[in-house]
Amino acid sequence: MTAPSTLALAWGWMPELLVAAGQTLRMTFFAYLLGASAGLLIAFGEMSRRRALSVSCRVYIEFIRGTPTLTQLFLIYFGLASFGIIIPGFAAAVLALGLHYAAYMAETYRSGIASVDRGQREAAQSIGMTGAQTMRYVILPQALRVVIPPMTNSAISLLKDTSVASLIAAPELMLRANDVTSEFYMPMEVYLITGAMYFAMSYPLSIAVRRLERMTARGRRMVTDPA
Amino acid sequence: MNPAVHPGEWTRAVHLLPYFLEVLWSGTIMTVIVTAGGFVASILLGVFVAALRTGSSRLLAGFAHAYVEVFRAVPVLTQLFIIYFGLAAIGIRLSPIPAAIVGFGLNGGAYLSEVFRGGIQAVHRGQTEAALAIGMTPRMAFRWIVLPQATRIVLPSIANFAIGLLKDTSLASAVAAPELSFRAHMLVDETYLSTQIYLLVAAFYMAMSLPLSLLVRWLERRGRPARAA
Numbered sequence: 340m341t342a343p344s345t346l347a348l349a350w351g352w353m354p355e356l357l358v359a360a361g362q363t364l365r366m367t368f369f370a371y372l373l374g375a376s377a378g379l380l381i382a383f384g385e386m387s388r389r390r391a392l393s394v395s396c397r398v399y400i401e402f403i404r405g406t407p408t409l410t411q412l413f414l415i416y417f418g419l420a421s422f423g424i425i426i427p428g429f430a431a432a433v434l435a436l437g438l439h440y441a442a443y444m445a446e447t448y449r450s451g452i453a454s455v456d457r458g459q460r461e462a463a464q465s466i467g468m469t470g471a472q473t474m475r476y477v478i479l480p481q482a483l484r485v486v487i488p489p490m491t492n493s494a495i496s497l498l499k500d501t502s503v504a505s506l507i508a509a510p511e512l513m514l515r516a517n518d519v520t521s522e523f524y525m526p527m528e529v530y531l532i533t534g535a536m537y538f539a540m541s542y543p544l545s546i547a548v549r550r551l552e553r554m555t556a557r558g559r560r561m562v563t564d565p566a
Numbered sequence: 567m568n569p570a571v572h573p574g575e576w577t578r579a580v581h582l583l584p585y586f587l588e589v590l591w592s593g594t595i596m597t598v599i600v601t602a603g604g605f606v607a608s609i610l611l612g613v614f615v616a617a618l619r620t621g622s623s624r625l626l627a628g629f630a631h632a633y634v635e636v637f638r639a640v641p642v643l644t645q646l647f648i649i650y651f652g653l654a655a656i657g658i659r660l661s662p663i664p665a666a667i668v669g670f671g672l673n674g675g676a677y678l679s680e681v682f683r684g685g686i687q688a689v690h691r692g693q694t695e696a697a698l699a700i701g702m703t704p705r706m707a708f709r710w711i712v713l714p715q716a717t718r719i720v721l722p723s724i725a726n727f728a729i730g731l732l733k734d735t736s737l738a739s740a741v742a743a744p745e746l747s748f749r750a751h752m753l754v755d756e757t758y759l760s761t762q763i764y765l766l767v768a769a770f771y772m773a774m775s776l777p778l779s780l781l782v783r784w785l786e787r788r789g790r791p792a793r794a795a
Binding site: 401402408534 | 575635636638639640641642643644645647648651652653654655656729733734736737739740747750754758759760761764765767768771772775776779
């Protein structure tokens with residue numbers, strides 16, 4: 340095969356990959372939304388005084404963190420199917436990745452909340468705020484700035500992990516790359532360009548994380564170093 | 567009718583359990599081999615790249631930096647496919663297991679080099695200055711003063727990395743490496759008992775990762791007072 344025809348072929352499949360990259364972003368977005376909201380609930384559940392609730396949240400987190408994303412994805416996709424619940428690959432991937440990241444994000448939220456000085460809570464309560472008010476107006480706003488860099492890091496990992504969804508044939512970039520590879524048999528070219536597309540999507544986020552980390556580090560030093 | 571919703575599926579799974587355990591056990595051995603191989607490769611490459619990045623050559627540091635940025639921004643699965651399918655297309659044929667070890671090593675090396683660099687930078691400058699002041703060469707100061715302290719700092723991160731790697735090796739099933747997840751897919755194809763088999767597989771991974779995460783917690787507890795002192 341000569342070089343020009345390789346290039347011509349590449350023009351043939353490149354638009355397909357770009358469309359699929361859009362699907363990857365869509366999957367990342369929905370899974371992130373699910374993970375970030377379910378994660379907050381799990382974090383509150385874990386900090387709850389009701390033992391049954393906090394223990395089951397703990398068990399959930401340990402299970403998710405102890406097993407591969409792939410196994411969880413297969414449990415949801417093939418497992419649910421065996422109970423007669425058939426959901427499309429895309430929905431299964433969003434569900435599995437969202438529930439997976441919820442466990443990690445719960446830990447992020449928890450450490451963010453723990454990082455807020457005890458005095459803040461005591462001060463809020465001494466001026467007559469209820470527990471819920473203290474959480475909403477005093478603790479969470481301060482925890483948020485600590486939590487933003489790791490939450491952005493999660494978005495990067497999530498974006499990359501959506502590639503695993505190709506293994507249950509959910510429509511996204513990696514699946515399309517596999518299809519294109521078997522159609523044109525140019526694995527090296529296709530996967531390198533696929534890699535470049537992932538890079539183009541995730542690298543701006545990792546630069547953002549570095550900026551955010553520098554910003555929050557500066558902020559914290561000003562707040563906690565009165566001397 | 568869907569055979570799997572039949573109430574007898576759990577009974578069938580129990581009957582087949584010895585067979586499942588036997589097949590999954592052989593996969594577990596492969597998982598351990600890929601994890602161990604990938605781990606050693608990651609450590610070696612990570613140390614080498616961290617040395618380049620902190621070294622005196624601007625050019626080499628630049629290459630090392632580019633390597634780290636690229637390999638951390640692309641999914642491991644894509645990297646595995648480039649190494650397994652991509653290299654095969656240009657005449658370099660690797661078997662699934664070596665391909666997986668190379669893939670996880672290249673990916674892990676990029677990640678660990680950052681951990682090592684962070685660990686070395688976390689050792690207070692005064693330590694090096696003091697070592698130089700008592701007449702140590704820079705090499706001696708690094709070997710005997712900085713490295714032991716940096717090692718202690720990075721140990722929890724390395725153990726955490728090992729847990730992540732162990733779970734990531736499941737992706738090697740996509741390049742037909744006969745490890746735990748691959749064996750599980752074969753069993754599912756054979757028996758259609760997907761829920762039972764994947765739950766069992768989850769238990770296998772848990773049994774391997776839980777001791778590691780207890781180790782992380784222990785290392786973190788042990789590391790804390792030393793750093794505060």
